Amino acid sequence: MPFDDDLAPIMSTPLLPFELADSHCGPLLLAVAAHSTLPRETSPHQHARGQLLGATRGLLSVDAGNCRWVIPATHAAWIPAHLPHALRSHGPFSGWSLYVAPQACADLPDKPCILGVSALLQAAVARLSAWPATAPEAAQQRLCAVILDELGVAPQVPLGLAMPQDARLLRIALALSAQPGDTRRLPEWAAWAGIAPRSLSRRFVVETGLSFEQWRQRLRLLHALEWLAAGRPVTAIALDLGYDNVSAFIALFRRVFGVTPGRYAPLQTEAQR
Numbered sequence: 001m002p003f004d005d006d007l008a009p010i011m012s013t014p015l016l017p018f019e020l021a022d023s024h025c026g027p028l029l030l031a032v033a034a035h036s037t038l039p040r041e042t043s044p045h046q047h048a049r050g051q052l053l054g055a056t057r058g059l060l061s062v063d064a065g066n067c068r069w070v071i072p073a074t075h076a077a078w079i080p081a082h083l084p085h086a087l088r089s090h091g092p093f094s095g096w097s098l099y100v101a102p103q104a105c106a107d108l109p110d111k112p113c114i115l116g117v118s119a120l121l122q123a124a125v126a127r128l129s130a131w132p133a134t135a136p137e138a139a140q141q142r143l144c145a146v147i148l149d150e151l152g153v154a155p156q157v158p159l160g161l162a163m164p165q166d167a168r169l170l171r172i173a174l175a176l177s178a179q180p181g182d183t184r185r186l187p188e189w190a191a192w193a194g195i196a197p198r199s200l201s202r203r204f205v206v207e208t209g210l211s212f213e214q215w216r217q218r219l220r221l222l223h224a225l226e227w228l229a230a231g232r233p234v235t236a237i238a239l240d241l242g243y244d245n246v247s248a249f250i251a252l253f254r255r256v257f258g259v260t261p262g263r264y265a266p267l268q269t270e271a272q273r
Helices: 119-130 137-153 167-178 186-193 197-208 212-229 234-240 246-257 261-272
Strands: 029-035 041-045 050-055 060-064 067-071 075-079 085-089 094-100 113-116 160-162
Touching: 029 119, 029 137, 050 060, 050 067, 050 085, 050 119, 060 075, 067 075, 067 113, 067 212, 094 119, 094 137, 119 137, 160 197, 160 212, 167 186, 167 197, 167 212, 186 197, 186 212, 197 212, 212 234, 212 246, 212 261, 234 246, 234 261, 246 261
Parallel strands: none
Antiparallel strands: 029 094, 041 085, 050 075, 050 094, 060 067, 060 085, 067 160, 075 113
16 A cells, blocks of 8 residues: 655654554555655554554654664564554655554564564565555465564564653653763762662663663664764764764674664665665
8 A cells, every 4th residue: 555645744644544553354464655755753642453664764763662662774663552652754754564463463572672674574565565455365365474474583673772660760861862962970860860879770770671871872872873864974973972982983883783884874775775
């Protein structure tokens, strides 16, 4: 079900009519592709079908549960059924979505996550999204079986960031999200939020699964992905993220993503072809 929407300042038309996304009936899988020269942004919503959401160009971020997930073009976000979520594209929107009927979600993750997407899975979803409703039922069933097989073995990757629930920790997390280059150390943040440093350190691990420094490092890397997608220079990104040494930022990025930031954007473009 491909379509183009270039009429509104921000694209917010549902990728799939709500009555279909929220239906237990109908085809096991529904797929849709969308392309717009405009950014896309949707407010929090939920539906009865599980959703696999991916980009074919650029970068998407999804808020689901208490996490923010960043989706490069080679990956997709899995959002279980009935989980509130919201979407934002960084620049023009070009992406796809697969809606999975509840009865087919039993063997899929019960929590939101980012999955590595194989070329076969991307191609199969693209084929399904382009097929008319009159396509032979047997052919659709075979294609759906391939998609579910590929989805079942897709690897999870750590491109999400859990937000703490403690009000004091959340205040720190939101301040850092707004200013990821803030270089204050843990004791300074603890004093600012009115919590003992030891309690701050312990609670961050309990509530996010990461230490404070690990959490801040991942936050900065997710911002880096967004800014690279927007075309910002690597040096400017490193400085805005609080790195005095650009080489240190490049080394960290390469350790996590396997390539330097300067090579990351071209590789994303190549993967989209």
